[in-house]
Amino acid sequence: MEKFVRLEGLVAPLDRSNVDTDAIIPKQFLKSIKRSGFGPNAFDEWRYMDVGQPGQDSSQRPKNPNFVLNQPRYRGAEVLLTRANFGCGSSREHAPWALLDFGFKAIVAESFADIFFNNCFKNGILPIVLPAPEVEALFGQVEATPGYKLVVDLPAQAVIRPDGHAVPFQIDAFRKECLINGWDDIGLTLRHADKIREFEARRRIEQPWLFA
Amino acid sequence: MPKTLYDKLWQDHVVHQEADGTALLYIDRHLVHEVTSPQAFEGLKLAGRKPWRVSSIVSTPDHNTPTDHWDEGIQDPISRQQVETLDANIREVGALAYFPFRDPRMGILHVVGPEQGATLPGMTVVCGDSHTSTHGAFACMAHGIGTSEVEHVLATQCLLQKKSRTMLVAVEGSLGKGVTAKDVALAIIGTIGTAGGTGYAIEFGGSAIRGLSMEGRMTLCNMAIEGGARLGFVAVDDTTINYLKGRPFSPTGENWDKAVAHWRTLHSDEGARFDRVVMLKAEDIRPQVTWGTSPEMVVPVDGSVPDPTREADPVKREGMERALQYMGLKPAMAIKDIAIDKVFIGSCTNSRIEDLREAASVLKGRHVAGNVKLALAVPGSGLVKRQAEAEGLDKVFIAAGFEWREPGCSMCLAMNADRLEPGERCASTSNRNFEGRQGPGGRTHLVSPAMAAAAAIAGRFADVRDVL
Ligand code: SF4
Numbered sequence: 001m002e003k004f005v006r007l008e009g010l011v012a013p014l015d016r017s018n019v020d021t022d023a024i025i026p027k028q029f030l031k032s033i034k035r036s037g038f039g040p041n042a043f044d045e046w047r048y049m050d051v052g053q054p055g056q057d058s059s060q061r062p063k064n065p066n067f068v069l070n071q072p073r074y075r076g077a078e079v080l081l082t083r084a085n086f087g088c089g090s091s092r093e094h095a096p097w098a099l100l101d102f103g104f105k106a107i108v109a110e111s112f113a114d115i116f117f118n119n120c121f122k123n124g125i126l127p128i129v130l131p132a133p134e135v136e137a138l139f140g141q142v143e144a145t146p147g148y149k150l151v152v153d154l155p156a157q158a159v160i161r162p163d164g165h166a167v168p169f170q171i172d173a174f175r176k177e178c179l180i181n182g183w184d185d186i187g188l189t190l191r192h193a194d195k196i197r198e199f200e201a202r203r204r205i206e207q208p209w210l211f212a
Numbered sequence: 213m214p215k216t217l218y219d220k221l222w223q224d225h226v227v228h229q230e231a232d233g234t235a236l237l238y239i240d241r242h243l244v245h246e247v248t249s250p251q252a253f254e255g256l257k258l259a260g261r262k263p264w265r266v267s268s269i270v271s272t273p274d275h276n277t278p279t280d281h282w283d284e285g286i287q288d289p290i291s292r293q294q295v296e297t298l299d300a301n302i303r304e305v306g307a308l309a310y311f312p313f314r315d316p317r318m319g320i321l322h323v324v325g326p327e328q329g330a331t332l333p334g335m336t337v338v339c340g341d342s343h344t345s346t347h348g349a350f351a352c353m354a355h356g357i358g359t360s361e362v363e364h365v366l367a368t369q370c371l372l373q374k375k376s377r378t379m380l381v382a383v384e385g386s387l388g389k390g391v392t393a394k395d396v397a398l399a400i401i402g403t404i405g406t407a408g409g410t411g412y413a414i415e416f417g418g419s420a421i422r423g424l425s426m427e428g429r430m431t432l433c434n435m436a437i438e439g440g441a442r443l444g445f446v447a448v449d450d451t452t453i454n455y456l457k458g459r460p461f462s463p464t465g466e467n468w469d470k471a472v473a474h475w476r477t478l479h480s481d482e483g484a485r486f487d488r489v490v491m492l493k494a495e496d497i498r499p500q501v502t503w504g505t506s507p508e509m510v511v512p513v514d515g516s517v518p519d520p521t522r523e524a525d526p527v528k529r530e531g532m533e534r535a536l537q538y539m540g541l542k543p544a545m546a547i548k549d550i551a552i553d554k555v556f557i558g559s560c561t562n563s564r565i566e567d568l569r570e571a572a573s574v575l576k577g578r579h580v581a582g583n584v585k586l587a588l589a590v591p592g593s594g595l596v597k598r599q600a601e602a603e604g605l606d607k608v609f610i611a612a613g614f615e616w617r618e619p620g621c622s623m624c625l626a627m628n629a630d631r632l633e634p635g636e637r638c639a640s641t642s643n644r645n646f647e648g649r650q651g652p653g654g655r656t657h658l659v660s661p662a663m664a665a666a667a668a669i670a671g672r673f674a675d676v677r678d679v680l
Contacts, residue, residue: 020646031290033250051652085407091342093358114442122360173232189368192228199227209463209471
């Protein structure tokens with residue numbers, strides 16, 4: 001996994017609550033057995049005027065000019081700004097894969113759905129929860145300022161606005177360490193292989209019916 | 213100190229704990245389907261790792277499989293490839309049980325696991341599917357995971373987790389005639405909101421919950437995720453134990469007695485403290501119908517579509533306006549005036565035998581209205597289908613004008629051929645009414661099986677209490 005330390009990125013605003021993972025990557029793209037290539041189909045139903053199909057060349061499809069991410073001023077955005085309960089719905093990891101492939105490395109929101117939140121960390125995307133008034137202020141600033149960029153400083157746990165105002169955010173110490181070092185979860189867990197074996201052996205004796 | 217059920221389940225699975233509270237939890241049961249597993253198996257192989265304990269795996273394809281013309285196989289080449297990839301992966305690594313496409317026991321994983329006795333009280337159950345919370349009906353710590361986590365569980369039999377806060381949702385009293393577990397689930401979500409359970413593990417309790425069958429409890433726990441909680445569960449009681457007796461993977465003999473003794477401890481202790489308590493009165497719950505694009509946008513059937521201009525919060529107001537536009541509805545319209553185009557009875561929420569019985573009891577001797585273009589009944593598994601046919605329910609559905617299909621996820625998420633066309637309106641027993649969930653531009657109203665049947669007959673939403 002790629003390390004995440006500090007990012008200075010263009011911000012794109014998606015002004016909606018309850019954006020679900022099916023909106024982020026519609027179900028027809030889940031038929032792929034790969035992890036990559038979902039970027040052109042991120043937000044497919046909102047982004048294009050037609051219904052996308054897997055394997056299709058999306059560069060030729062008619063775009064919805066009203067969808068915010070189609071506006072030229074947000075091209076190349078790396079920070080997504082959105083509202084409450086982002087990533088609700090299906091557990092599909094295709095959602096963070098699509099966002100990452102699209103170019104987003106950090107997502108700022110009032111709140112996230114649990115499974116999506118977890119899936120972000122597994123893919124090196126940093127989901128940042130900020131209080132509603134801070135999110136509201138950011139929406140105002142982003143809309144008013146073309147080329148608006150935020151600095152995300154993970155070691156300092158702060159989002160820094162262009163005016164220098166730093167907004168602190170919370171993150172679990174363990175997750176932070178994993179992101180900063182780009183650690184692979186499985187490798188980390190297997191350091192405890194002996195403990196897992198011991199636990200399992202005890203469980204086989206205490207609750208043998210679980211090992212039929 | 214008195215413990216909650218969640219505390220007990222958690223403590224029973226901690227292998228190791230980091231300084232910040234992140235724990236390595238042991239996973240007892242891993243359910244695997246075709247959509248969220250291929251990348252995990254591939255990752256495992258690329259890293260040269262072996263699965264830790266394949267006897268924890270129960271697997272069946274469900275999302276992509278067609279619900280008719282099984283003799284013709286899977287027509288869609290991309291769906292077929294995904295199902296074949298699952299076949300190949302399971303054949304290579306092995307499993308406790310695998311029910312391939314067309315096996316008589318195939319079906320939706322969340323229906324198949326419990327009916328096989330592969331979901332047992334006190335287990336941790338995970339699956340790359342958010343409705344894994346269903347298995348919480350058996351006092352399991354059961355939740356959905358992403359594909360990276362599927363790979364993690366395959367490789368290590370563990371998952372990294374932080375402890376959730378606890379919420380007790382207590383429903384006291386007895387449910388009225390025609391009011392089902394689905395209505396309870398929707399009423400709860402209407403009360404706490406779709407993000408109300410975020411960060412919480414919800415225990416459902418109270419006399420109304422204890423009065424539910426296992427099927428009803430599964431419906432309720434299934435919807436926990438729509439209330440934002442990854443985990444929802446119900447304590448063990450006689451209903452749980454009676455359900456499990458004699459199932460194919462349930463323990464037997466001496467192990468059964470030992471297991472039952474352990475299962476009897478799986479409840480919150482008297483006086484256990486929860487971080488949040490929500491109380492509902494069963495008598496207050498009426499049959500529910502969603503009107504919007506989020507399960508929290510729900511009202512009783514005798515209510516009307518809400519008016520966004522009365523909402524003070526501007527973000528919420530805008531969400532309501534957008535939902536009404538998408539759904540093609542006007543504020544203050546009576547729910548009973550909303551006409552439907554299609555009916556779907558199925559999904560891991562409501563495709564078990566009891567659901568089919570409830571719908572059939574409404575349909576018996578009646579016929580689907582002329583304006584309804586398609587009414588689908590899709591049993592949750594091959595075994596549910598066989599049971600329903602043994603009871604003659606298939607005949608009731610067919611005589612009423614329903615199509616009686618093969619098991620699978622079907623029009624719950626429309627990954628196969630069963631879907632809504634743009635603008636079509638559906639009374640659906642599934643769990644999500646998100647934009648495009650049942651097909652691009654499709655409009656979904658979530659209801660119970662009995663309410664879906666009543667809507668099918670009336671051609672519009674109707675109060676099932678009037679026809680029972
Ligand atoms: S029936 Fe629907 S919700 Fe349930 S597992 Fe299948 S797609 Fe998911």
